[in-house]
Amino acid sequence: MSVFILLNCKTFDEGTGENAVKLAEACREVAQSAGVEIAIAPQIPDIYRTAKSVDIPVFSQHVDGAGPGSHTGAIYAKAIKEAGAAGSLINHSERRLTLADIESAAAALKKNKMSSVICVNNVSTAAAAAAFNPTYVAIEPPELIGSGISVSKANPDIITDSVDAAARINPHVKVLCGAGISQGEDLKVAVELGAKGVLLASGIVKADDPKGALYNLVSLI
Numbered sequence: 001m002s003v004f005i006l007l008n009c010k011t012f013d014e015g016t017g018e019n020a021v022k023l024a025e026a027c028r029e030v031a032q033s034a035g036v037e038i039a040i041a042p043q044i045p046d047i048y049r050t051a052k053s054v055d056i057p058v059f060s061q062h063v064d065g066a067g068p069g070s071h072t073g074a075i076y077a078k079a080i081k082e083a084g085a086a087g088s089l090i091n092h093s094e095r096r097l098t099l100a101d102i103e104s105a106a107a108a109l110k111k112n113k114m115s116s117v118i119c120v121n122n123v124s125t126a127a128a129a130a131a132f133n134p135t136y137v138a139i140e141p142p143e144l145i146g147s148g149i150s151v152s153k154a155n156p157d158i159i160t161d162s163v164d165a166a167a168r169i170n171p172h173v174k175v176l177c178g179a180g181i182s183q184g185e186d187l188k189v190a191v192e193l194g195a196k197g198v199l200l201a202s203g204i205v206k207a208d209d210p211k212g213a214l215y216n217l218v219s220l221i
Contacts, residue, residue: 002037002196003036003037003187003191003196003197003218003221004036004037004039004136004174004176004196004197004198005027005031005036005037005038005039005187005197005198005200005217005218006038006039006040006041006059006089006117006138006176006197006198006199006200007023007027007038007039007040007041007200007201007204007205008041008061008089008092008199008200008201008205009023009040009041009042009043009046009061009201009205010061010094010201010202010205011043012201012202012205012206014205014206014210015042015043015205016042016043016046017046017049018049020040020042020043020046020049020050021046021049021050021053021054023040023042023204023205023210024040024042024050024053024054024056024058025053025054026210026211026214027039027040027054027056027214028054028055028056029211030211030214030215030218031056033215034215034218034221036218036221037056037057037197038056038214039056039057039058039059039086039087040054040056040057040058040059041058041059041060041061041088041089042058042061043061044060044061044062044075044080044083047060047080047083047084047085048083048084050084051083051084051085052084057086057087057115058084058085058086059085059086059087059088059089059115059117060075060080060085060087060088060089061088061089061092061095062075062088062089062090062092062095063075063076063077063080063088063089063090063105063108063109064076064077064101064104064105064108065101065103065104065105065107065108066104066108067108076108077105077108077109077111077112077114078112080114081112081114085114086114086115087109087114087115087116087117087135088105088109088114088115088116088117089117089119089138089199090102090105090106090109090116090117090118090119090134091105091118091119091120091129092119093119093121093140093142099128102118102129102132103132106118106132106133106134107132109134110133115135115136116132116134116135116136117134117135117136117137117138117176117199118132118134118136118137118138119138119140119178119199120137120138120139120140120162121139121140121141121142122139122141122158123139123158123161123162123165124165126139126162126165126166126175127165127166127168127169129166129173130165130166130167130169130170130173131169131170133170133172133173134173135173135174136173136174136175136176136196136197137162137166137173137174137175137176138175138176138177138178138199139151139158139159139162139175139176139177139178140177140178140179140199141154141155141158141179142179150179150180150181150182150183150185150186150189151177151178151179151180151181151190152177152181152186152187152189152190152193152195153185153186153189154180156189156193159175159177159190159193159194159195160193160194162175162177163175163193163194163195164194174196174197175194175195175196176195176196176197176198176199177190177193177195177198177199178198178199178200178201180203181198181199181200181203181217182200182203182204182207182213182217183203183216183217184216184217184218184219184220184221185220186198186217187217187218187220187221188220188221191221200217204217
């Protein structure tokens with residue numbers, strides 16, 4: 001079964017600096033053992049050290065649509081690619097963007113042959129995001145993020161409806177789901193509902209045993 005798992009380190013201390021590398025190493029071991037694809041999204045200053053340490057995909061937590069030139073403070077897609085990033089999150093619930101900025105960020109990643117994960121919070125925005133031809137659309141109801149309550153159980157319809165809505169706009173876009181995902185049953189149900197994988201964070205990053213938590217996550221697929 002082809003499943004994609006993206007672990008977002010956010011700004012948790014447990015995923016900062018050398019801890020990001022340790023998490024990435026755990027992701028690599030579980031990915032190799034379970035035969036799934038696991039990527040990690042550390043903080044931007046940790047992209048280079050993480051990408052140099054592991055051979056799994058490393059994503060940025062954010063990217064801007066700015067090109068080369070006078071854009072002080074912007075996150076330039078080419079720069080994160082040179083640092084070792086394979087792609088980036090766009091429009092995470094904690095880093096919301098305008099529709100125009102989402103479009104330009106997705107275009108910047110595509111120009112640099114990088115993967116894009118556009119995060120959305122409802123079915124209509126899932127359809128809108130699919131029109132930008134990202135690699136993935138990730139549906140995450142904001143009220144469930146960090147709650148410990150899995151979206152695949154609390155609101156399964158939002159997954160199936162988002163899969164259908166995205167497919168009507170762009171059949172090539174794959175849908176991930178996030179918010180409260182941490183257990184093997186969460187991932188199993190998400191895949192059964194049509195998701196191609198999950199976006200997760202605190203349930204793994206802040207676990208007492210992140211590697212064990214990852215093994216639990218993939219145990220039923």
